[in-house]
Amino acid sequence: MSYEQILFTISERIATITLHRPEKLNAWTGWMEAEVRAAIAEAEADPDVRVIILTGSGRGFCAGADMSLLQGIADAGEAPAALGHHAPAATNENVRADFQREYSYFPSLSKPVIAAINGPAVGLGLILSLYCDLRFASSEAKFGTAFARRGLIAEYGMAWMLPRLIGHANALDLLFSARIIEADEAARMGLVSRVIPAANFMPAVRAYALELANNVSPRSMTVIKQQVYNAMFQSLEEATLASEAAMLASLRSDDFREGVAHFVEKRAPHFTGK
Numbered sequence: 001m002s003y004e005q006i007l008f009t010i011s012e013r014i015a016t017i018t019l020h021r022p023e024k025l026n027a028w029t030g031w032m033e034a035e036v037r038a039a040i041a042e043a044e045a046d047p048d049v050r051v052i053i054l055t056g057s058g059r060g061f062c063a064g065a066d067m068s069l070l071q072g073i074a075d076a077g078e079a080p081a082a083l084g085h086h087a088p089a090a091t092n093e094n095v096r097a098d099f100q101r102e103y104s105y106f107p108s109l110s111k112p113v114i115a116a117i118n119g120p121a122v123g124l125g126l127i128l129s130l131y132c133d134l135r136f137a138s139s140e141a142k143f144g145t146a147f148a149r150r151g152l153i154a155e156y157g158m159a160w161m162l163p164r165l166i167g168h169a170n171a172l173d174l175l176f177s178a179r180i181i182e183a184d185e186a187a188r189m190g191l192v193s194r195v196i197p198a199a200n201f202m203p204a205v206r207a208y209a210l211e212l213a214n215n216v217s218p219r220s221m222t223v224i225k226q227q228v229y230n231a232m233f234q235s236l237e238e239a240t241l242a243s244e245a246a247m248l249a250s251l252r253s254d255d256f257r258e259g260v261a262h263f264v265e266k267r268a269p270h271f272t273g274k
Helices: 031-043 067-074 124-130 158-166 167-178 183-189 198-213 216-229 236-251 254-265
Strands: 006-009 014-019 051-056 113-117 134-138 142-144 193-194
Touching: 006 031, 006 067, 014 031, 031 051, 051 198, 113 124, 113 198, 124 158, 134 183, 142 183, 167 216, 183 193, 193 198, 198 216, 216 236, 216 254, 236 254
Parallel strands: 014 051, 051 113, 113 134, 134 193
Antiparallel strands: 006 014
């Protein structure tokens, strides 16, 4: 499939999706949303892909919704189809409905999604990063919610997800003030996992992704990801019982046998995901 507003590449078991409107700091459009969905579906369906990286072209990650769309909404007094507001991204009875909505579908994917935040991530751009499994920030990255300064509110489940990542007080600070924060402050809050110097940013992110792609069981990553997101809705007892069942299944898997064999034989692993 050809794309107009994103770049999509697969190399060394890593799918990289790059938002590609650099002249607009990769401002979000309905067209871009559709292309990101299509690229993610392609990566998810490819058995050779083990990790997905989401990043932006040029100086920005994503500066939020395209301002021309926001102007149109302000003039019309309602949200047009161009901004999205679609039905769930998928209908999968094995996945919680919570993780099948417009942006919250990232946790339902079987593969880890890394947000490589190379520049400003604001508004919808910040929301997009929240639903990724990991967030790595360039030293030049900046973050902001923007909504309160536009007369808007915390969109797309952000009021649920953001406090779980950085705590209620920090979440309310960013949502109330809509102030812009630098990468180091984002790291102190726990909004990003690490800050990487801009000069070596994408190579460092890719090195981490390669470590996952080459040395970790894809089956283990899939199950662990499900466990962590499902546990948000479970009691400790429920999470423990679920882990016991998952462990029994793991002990019967090919990847478990390979995990033991490569360690004993002191060689690189050859996991199949089975």
